[in-house]
Amino acid sequence: MKRIIKTVSAIVLGAMILAAPSMSALALENSYTYNYDYWGDVQDSPNAYTVTKVFPAAAFGLELNFKNPEGLFVQGDMVYICDTGNNRIVQLQRTGTEQFEVVRIIDSIKGDTSVKNLSGPTDIAVSEEGDLFISDKGNARIVRVDSDLNYKLEFGLPVDSTVSADATFQPSKIVIDTAGRVYCIATGINQGLCKYEADGTFSGFVGATPVTYNWMDYIWKRFATQEQRVRLASFVPTAYDNIYMDQEGFIYACASGQTEEDLDSGAAQAIRKLNLLGSNILVENGEYPAYGDLYWGEGGGYEGPSQYTDVTVMDNDIYVCLDKNRGRLFGYDDQGKMVFAFGGNGNMDGYFRRPAAIEHMGHDLIVLDSLDCSLTLFTPTEFGELVYQAIEQFDDGDYNESGESWRKVMELDGNYDLAYIGIGRSLLRQEKYHEAMDYFELKYDDDNYSKAYKQYRKEWVEDHIVIIVIVILVVFLVPLTIGKIRDIKNEIDIADIFRI
Amino acid sequence: MLAALRRKETYQKYFKSLKFALYCITHPLDGFWDLTHEKRGTYAAANTILFLTLLIRILKLRYTSFIFITVYWEDINIFLYIASVAFPLAMFVIGNWGITTLFDGKGRLGQVYMASCYALTPYPLIQFPLMFFSNFVTVDEAEFYSALSVISLVWAALLFVAAMGQIHEFNLGKNILFIIASLFAMLVIVFILLLFFSMISQGVAYFISLGKEIMFRL
Structure with missing residues (x-):
């Protein structure tokens, strides 16, 4: 008996020693890019984007470093940086995959206006015909100039009773x-966007x-008394932080500073x-709602x-949202499902100190950091491109190809929920309902599962209608017939003519 | 005991009392009166119903469509899951018996247990077919499932009330009052249990540290 105990404990001890290094290997740090699965668990993911290059002002050949830049705008291959602290706007042109050249520096405008120098420009927008709209915050105006910076029009304080x-x-x-x-967010105005x-x-x-x-x-x-009430926070709408107009003319507006309860309850x-x-x-x-990180602990x-x-x-x-709290980027698809999340606070490439603005150029992302005074250029990896390809193919109606792309995505990342659902949706379009159901069930997509199941059930009933x-x-009929036969038998049994 | 198992009447009695559960749930007042007063219920049948309830509650996790129940398997502890029904039931039975004995309740501990188990009958009866049914519906038809599921629970709850009234020979007002009192009794039991376990662990810890100290000094 004692020997058995000794052997067992030796084996257990040996196993523990052997398992120890592999156990410590499990406690790896989280990957740079991540995603949330159905349960809200963090799933490490291959990188969707990698940093191509980080550009400080000197990288563009600018002598004066950026100072607290706030605004970023991209049109075609042109990038406009609102260098707010230096009262100028820098227009850059992308000449190569990781090369930008300064086109011009806008610090004053020409034409029929008394105030010509820009003062603290916070944002810029460029129309299709080339007119520049500059949010000239220090001069309390939004100014519209043509492509040669000739003054055209000015937008001032909203004329409203409120x-x-x-x-x-x-x-x-x-x-x-x-x-x-023009739609504008103005400091101190929380009634919405000024139109x-x-x-x-x-x-x-x-x-x-x-x-x-x-x-x-x-x-x-x-x-509360009147005096106390004045001191209490009043119930007012949250002002937006930033806006973006998509290609269809819908405005995406983001806001920060909501309370945790309001975000949680959906208010x-x-x-x-x-x-x-x-x-x-x-x-x-x-x-989960598109509010970025699910875990808000310290x-x-x-x-x-x-x-x-x-x-x-x-x-x-x-749409890709930029989080200034943890310096992360969150991408969501048109259904509000998270495509990727990555980034962080820090000084390394791909991390931020105070991210202020984000723009995209094709699939590339450009992030402006107002404290680090730099521009970070992100380019999609093979994984990221495949995801985009699959989504775009589906939108174009190439369902078979989309399914194939999603399969490639799944090969790269087996924990990627969107890939399963993507394959399922592609199979659904190909009328392979039963296979589609399996994929939806794996990732608990009940709506799509029901769509597939409804069709499958219909098909099944149609195929088996004879048997049904x-x-x-x-x-x-069988109980009915048996009952009838019994009745007849009973009647025969009790019939008088058979009585002897 | 073994001799009883060999006799045919034992099984007949068992199946008859199990079948009586069906009468109980359709005629609660009459049924629960006869359950103890006419001795038409058996402990074997009560245990069977409780077992079926627990079993089907576990089976539901696996075999209900994911549209209705999604299970995070990593967090499932089957013993805790069983205890989540069995423990409150045990506490209710003991609490209810403890309180009602003080106030003219006619039911004995075993009878309270038996009646409680019989009152659970609608749960396995409805949930078991429902479990299979759930795999043949879509999200749009989910209402049918939810409605039936709620019916099974409400039905069982109503039976519970009826059962307690008949076992203790209480009228409705007194019955409801004592069911609520039983819930408070459950709280008291939980409190005492917590107190008991924390005291025990503190006591054990004291003697362990005492032993350690002595070993250290030696």
Whole structure:
């Protein structure tokens, strides 16, 4: 007996020693890119993007370093950087995969205006015909100039009963639509986006966030005195942080600073897609809302929800949000499902100190860091390109090819939920319902599963209709016949004529 | 005991009492009265119903369509899962018996247990077919599943109330009052258990540290 115990304990001890190095190997650090699965568990993922290069001002041949740059705009291969602290806008042209050249530096405008020098430009937008719209915050105006910087028009303080006439107009972010209308976020105005017609007149506020408040505050306020009430925070809509107009003319607006409860309950959204009426039409079919990180605990000195400071929307309807809290980028597809998440705070390439703006150029992403005063260029990896390819092929109606691309994605990352659902959707379109069901079931996609199952059930019933009818007939007719036979037998048994 | 198992009447009685559960759930007042007063229920049948309830609750995890139940298997502890039904039931039975004995309740501990188990009958009865049914529906038809599922629970709850009233020979008001009192009794039991276990562990820890100290000094 003792020997047995000794042997067993020796084996156990040996196994533990052998297992020890492999156990420590399990405790690897998380990968740079990650994603959330159905359960909200972090799944490491291959990199969707890698840093091609980080550009400080000197890399463009600029003598004066950037100072607190805030705005970024991309049109074609042109990049505009609003160097807010230096009162200038730098226009760059991308000449190679990792090469930019300075086209011009805009620090003043020409023409029929008294104030010619820009003062703290925070954002810029360029129309298709080449007119520049500059949010000239220090001069309290949004100015429209032609491509040669000749003054054309000016947009000023909104003329509205809710805005005090002697307030200073502080436009921070602007977008323009194809008709030349301007939508602007202004500091101190939380009624929504200020909308201006093409001729410069203010035409109203659109898309204010719904007011949120919690019940404790509300009750507390009912009992507070007038003086206390003034000091308490008032229930006002959250002002947006940044806006982006996608190619279809919908405005994506992001906001930060919502409370955790509001985000959790869905009362506040970190990102909204506004239609012309200013209502939110963002599709959120994902398991989790598009508010970035799911875990808000303190880690590395950062806590709380992700704080979106900018958003950009690619042509394939994937929108990438920039989180200034943890310095991360979150990509979501048109269904609101997370495509990738990566980044972090730090000094290494691909990490940020105070990310301020994001833009895309094709599939490449450009991030402006206002503290590090640099531009980071991200290029998709093979994995990222495959994901985009699969999504674009599906949107174009090439369902077979999309399925194939998703299979390649799955080969690179077997923990990628979108790949399974993508393959399933492609099979669904190819009318291979039963196979599609398997893929949807693996990733708990009940809506798509139901779609596939409905068709499969229909097909099954149509194929087996003869058997079904026979079974029903048997189930109903056999007891009936047996009953009838028994009745007859009974009648014969009790019939008088057979009695002797 | 073994001799009883060999006799045919034992099985007849068992199946008859199991079948009586079906009468109980359709005629609760009459059924639960006869259950103890006419001795038409058996412990074997009560245990069977409880076992089936626990079994089907576990089977549901695996065989219900993922549309209704998605299971994070890593977090499932089968013993905890069984205890999540069995432990509250045991506490209710003991708490209810403890309180009602003080206030003219006619039921004995075993009878309370038996009636409680019989009251669970609708759960396995409805959930078992429902488990298979769930695999043949889509999200749009999910309402049928949810409705039936709720019916099984509400039905069992109503039977519970009826059973307690009949076992203890209480009228409705007194019955409901004592069911609520039983819930408080459950809380008291939990409190005492917690107290008991923490005291025990503290006591054990004390003697262990005492032993360690002595070993250290030697």
